[in-house]
Amino acid sequence: MSSQFIPFHVPQIDDEEIRSVVETLKSGWLTTGVKVKRFEGDFASYLGCGHAIAVNSCTAALHLALEAVGIEEGDEVIVPTMTFTATAEVVLYFKARPVLVDCRRDTFNIDPDRVEQAITAKTKAIIPVHFGGQPCDMEPIRQIARARGLTVIEDAAHALPASYQGKKVGTIGDITCFSFYATKTITTGEGGMATTDNTEWAERMRMMSLHGISHDAWKRYTKEGSWYYEVLRPGFKYNLTDIGAAIGIEQLKKCDAFGAARKRIATAYNEGLSKLPEIQTPVCESDVQHAWHLYVIQLDLERLKINRYQFIEALKEQGIGTSVHFIPLHLHPYYRDKFGYAPDDFPKASETYQRIISLPIYPKMTEAHIEHVIAAVGKIVQEQRR
Numbered sequence: 001m002s003s004q005f006i007p008f009h010v011p012q013i014d015d016e017e018i019r020s021v022v023e024t025l026k027s028g029w030l031t032t033g034v035k036v037k038r039f040e041g042d043f044a045s046y047l048g049c050g051h052a053i054a055v056n057s058c059t060a061a062l063h064l065a066l067e068a069v070g071i072e073e074g075d076e077v078i079v080p081t082m083t084f085t086a087t088a089e090v091v092l093y094f095k096a097r098p099v100l101v102d103c104r105r106d107t108f109n110i111d112p113d114r115v116e117q118a119i120t121a122k123t124k125a126i127i128p129v130h131f132g133g134q135p136c137d138m139e140p141i142r143q144i145a146r147a148r149g150l151t152v153i154e155d156a157a158h159a160l161p162a163s164y165q166g167k168k169v170g171t172i173g174d175i176t177c178f179s180f181y182a183t184k185t186i187t188t189g190e191g192g193m194a195t196t197d198n199t200e201w202a203e204r205m206r207m208m209s210l211h212g213i214s215h216d217a218w219k220r221y222t223k224e225g226s227w228y229y230e231v232l233r234p235g236f237k238y239n240l241t242d243i244g245a246a247i248g249i250e251q252l253k254k255c256d257a258f259g260a261a262r263k264r265i266a267t268a269y270n271e272g273l274s275k276l277p278e279i280q281t282p283v284c285e286s287d288v289q290h291a292w293h294l295y296v297i298q299l300d301l302e303r304l305k306i307n308r309y310q311f312i313e314a315l316k317e318q319g320i321g322t323s324v325h326f327i328p329l330h331l332h333p334y335y336r337d338k339f340g341y342a343p344d345d346f347p348k349a350s351e352t353y354q355r356i357i358s359l360p361i362y363p364k365m366t367e368a369h370i371e372h373v374i375a376a377v378g379k380i381v382q383e384q385r386r
């Protein structure tokens with residue numbers, strides 16, 4: 001076992017975030033307040049979108065988005081199988097059906113041709129997921145949605161900062177949902193944001209994020225606030241705290257620098273690993289800015305004596321933490337049993353799953369860490385090639 005351990009992820013929290021949190025703790029206002037307002041304003045300006053609604057997770061943002069566009073019991077929503085369960089579970093909150101779709105073998109993003117084939121009279125929305133931070137091919141998806149009258153809600157949990165054909169993710173689909181979970185490209189510990197240019201949806205999401213009570217209810221304990229509020233709908237408790245926003249404001253200032261650092265690591269990995277015929281490095285499309293939230297290698301299992309599980313164990317022996325993104329939804333007991341999905345229903349995702357490993361990629365990694373990861377992958381390949 002190597003003496004050095006490189007975790008799969010370490011967040012980049014500096015003095016600015018700590019100062020900002022301490023200032024908030026001392027301010028006497030801990031929950032949703034001026035810091036959340038500022039974070040929303042900064043986020044909307046950063047992306048150039050009409051509205052940004054801060055919430056306590058991307059899952060909450062996705063739920064609010066589906067509620068705002070009017071998803072109801074019996075509706076169908078198209079979701080890639082190559083994603084985290086959050087993308088599909090929010091559809092189930094409505095007793096609607098997440099209709100799974102296979103991925104592309106190169107980018108692991110949703111295959112637009114399969115989207116078209118999955119549409120029925122019940123389909124109401126599509127949730128493309130920008131896998132690992134690489135934007136999906138949004139043009140065909142938007143064309144399909146426009147032609148069929150469907151809403152596009154982007155799961156951009158991985159995609160900040162990212163762009164597609166020069167347009168920032170967060171300004172493309174009808175509503176876009178971001179995650180600030182601890183491992184994401186910027187973090188608030190737990191948190192999320194929904195962005196949209198549609199004022200009606202924005203107001204609906206804002207209201208439903210705080211119990212469905214009337215506008216600016218968060219101000220009710222301030223000098224300009226009032227004790228009076230009205231409940232307009234049975235909403236949810238999804239608001240972000242000012243403590244979280246205090247971290248987010250500082251993280252957002254560094255978002256481009258974090259993105260550049262991730263890109264440098266991806267480039268170094270590409271150079272170091274593409275020499276190995278047993279390893280396929282990620283495919284990056286030419287017309288996108290990739291957020292590099294994940295760096296996913298694929299093993300050429302035909303050229304290796306060990307499988308993906310054993311490769312991960314060997315990396316752990318070399319002091320490297322890894323992960324797998326994702327176990328496709330159709331292989332999980334719930335989705336398999338509830339909808340009767342079989343592995344062969346989504347052959348590309350099933351095949352991809354057997355071969356993938358997510359390597360560490362985060363701004364805190366040093367040159368020595370990066371070299372250690374490249375050397376360790378090389379050493380395992382050399383020992384295990386057929």
Ligand SMILES: Cc1ncc(COP(=O)(O)O)c(C=O)c1O
Pocket residue numbers: 056057058059060083084086087129155157158178179180181191192
């Ligand atoms: C693709 C995807 N969507 C949604 C989520 C949910 O994000 P959150 O933890 O902020 O709810 C995740 C979390 O990892 C994710 O990977």
